[in-house]
Amino acid sequence: MINIGIMGLGTVGTGVVELLEKNQHVISQRLGEAINVKKILVRDLSKKRTPCAEGKLTLRAEDILEDEEINIVVELMGGEEPAKSYIKKALQNKKHVVTANKEVISKHGKELFELAEKSGVSLLFEASVGGGIPIIRPMKQCLAANRILKISGILNGTTNYILTQMEEKGRNFEEALREAQRLGYAESDPSDDIKGFDAARKLAILSSIAFNTRITPDKVYVEGIERIEPEDIKYAGELGYSIKLVASARKVGEREIEVIVAPVMLKQSHPLSAVRDVYNAILVEGDAVGKVMFFGQGAGKMPTASAVVADIMDAARQGMRRRIYCTCYDELKVIDVGSSTSRFYIRLKAKDRPGVLSKISGAFGENDISLNMVIQKDVKGNVAEIVMVTHQVPFRNLQKALDEIKDLQDVENVANVIRVEGATSDGIHGNHR
């Protein structure tokens, strides 16, 4: 029998305790041994809990961290502290640690993996990215023979739900956000999700594994979805694109990588564009395997518990002669986002007056930006909405051109700028009016 201690009994913790109880038969058959939840750390003993937790609650972390019978500590408290200190203590005490904590792993992975290696125990974190979707272990093991060229994913269910609602129901951002909050898909303070920080942490974890180099969240260039307006969704649709919050990392040179979370217009034939609602998907491109995609529920009580319990079973199997510790043996440079090239969609408002378009085009031309398409959309009063799509350009050049364009007398504002996936397609033709 394997004794485990669980720290934190929120949504995921409750799911883990319930899943271990419900599927105890298959779990012990597959593992060859039973798993016993010995203690559970909570902050409040009086709160109503799942019946599976009865008689196991404690308020003292030491009851788990110092218990010699507990082999595996499962950290499900979330947040940086005290979670990180507890994980450290557990590793120091030679206990395997299973965690779903993307914040701790993405920020402090290096220190913790080194500690795990020193103590000869496992630190497993499958549930920290993509909820129940198997992605960490497949990347570390099943794709280990590949040089990874690119990973791109929809890693945040909240923002994907909002964008799906905007696209399919014609809702605006605020309405879609309120709907997501009503359904429990978004927190009351949703900024971590909608500003892209949650996706950035997950991308930091995935790209550290993919490129064998430590990427912390502060190295990730992040744009959120809060500025996406119904007009952008509409024009994207007319051009055959869906807007998704895409987290992507790719090799751009032998020693350099690009790591970006930002809204991207994806061709409707792109595998990630079909990912709806709160689902997540991760597309991995390896030099041998080509493209493989992993798809499923990226969050939620039982999907996340599925990943946590799988890690517990793996830790219980332990004793691998060569455990997989930190795989960041390399040190690649993250390029400045200014150097990162993309196609861009630009929507701006300008006076509907002769010569305006030529001034705008001039600013692009001076910054070496060639345009794939210019469409004049609605004219309201004497103000026209203009949509442009560029060929591939460095972000830096685009920013410079836009600064100049904002200063033009007849330009009211630059309403939005969104990356557009893929090489310039000949198939896109503007619908000039």
Place this chain on the structure above:
Amino acid sequence: MINIGIMGLGTVGTGVVELLEKNQHVISQRLGEAINVKKILVRDLSKKRTPCAEGKLTLRAEDILEDEEINIVVELMGGEEPAKSYIKKALQNKKHVVTANKEVISKHGKELFELAEKSGVSLLFEASVGGGIPIIRPMKQCLAANRILKISGILNGTTNYILTQMEEKGRNFEEALREAQRLGYAESDPSDDIKGFDAARKLAILSSIAFNTRITPDKVYVEGIERIEPEDIKYAGELGYSIKLVASARKVGEREIEVIVAPVMLKQSHPLSAVRDVYNAILVEGDAVGKVMFFGQGAGKMPTASAVVADIMDAARQGMRRRIYCTCYDELKVIDVGSSTSRFYIRLKAKDRPGVLSKISGAFGENDISLNMVIQKDVKGNVAEIVMVTHQVPFRNLQKALDEIKDLQDVENVANVIRVEGATSDGIHGNHR
């Protein structure tokens, strides 16, 4: 340094040798040790080979099987014999075995896994299903906390290419098959693929893992795609469906499972319906994780080599205290296909004469089959083509009704019968003429 011996230097064998050479740096960094191909078994020493194989070829299996320095034997010959005997010998000699041989694993898995367990070595076979797509290890490890409810997949690239061509290019079956052969996607004798036997072997392997019960290929009910005609593709499209060769296994009772390979009409919103050309995908439904999907190239030199080398790396890590051996601890009954229920599409030809439809409907009614939809399609001469879709019925009842219908005087033939996925939808309305 880990010494390995490779048996068979065809397409996949060549890919493995080349991948080990090309990515030797990342492989040895990630593994913590280098992999050395010591010997390669071939049938012909004079054939031109990849430069990576130089100086390593042998005609004698014993050179690998009896070499005490070789820890891992990689069997890539394909076919039942002598592959199976070599694998047995290697396991008896306490060497880990990595294989891509779906025939040997699906038919003789039980015997071989027992032998591996007895010898305390690993028998790994990730490449036997879905080429480079990680699916065996994710099912055995990442989803191990789940009771699997259903797996369904597109497991054969050749047939999926043919069906994609028929749907998108309007080709008939023979044209699409010739195109697949021209591109090297189909063998000169394609019957193993198009009759569904290749998919059945892969499904036998996946369902053995999913349901912890030994399923051999002879337990799988198999229909191929050779009878699909352009009319079926066309009518499916009109109803909002794509036809795919789907391999599926699901629990139908506490102790019973249904295991079927057959063409199925999938709603165009179904995740598997978007899988085009030679791509494969596997959808797994677990009680905790919900639906997860794995997608990628299901065959080919380098994708398959990617999976084989990952297994080699895993075997090299070996020494897990509790290795994962055969997980078939249960013995579930495969139900007779006659008891398996589905909706069915039926296309038949009958004289365009009063009363015909009432006789046909009568035969269905007498066998407890209710129809969701009846459409009379083209009338040529005095013969009408009639398309019907049933509600959920046991296959047995359908077969009985069709036997009676075939005997009706005015019925020329039953041109095709295809399973239709999902519960009856209210959204389907016939386009009666």
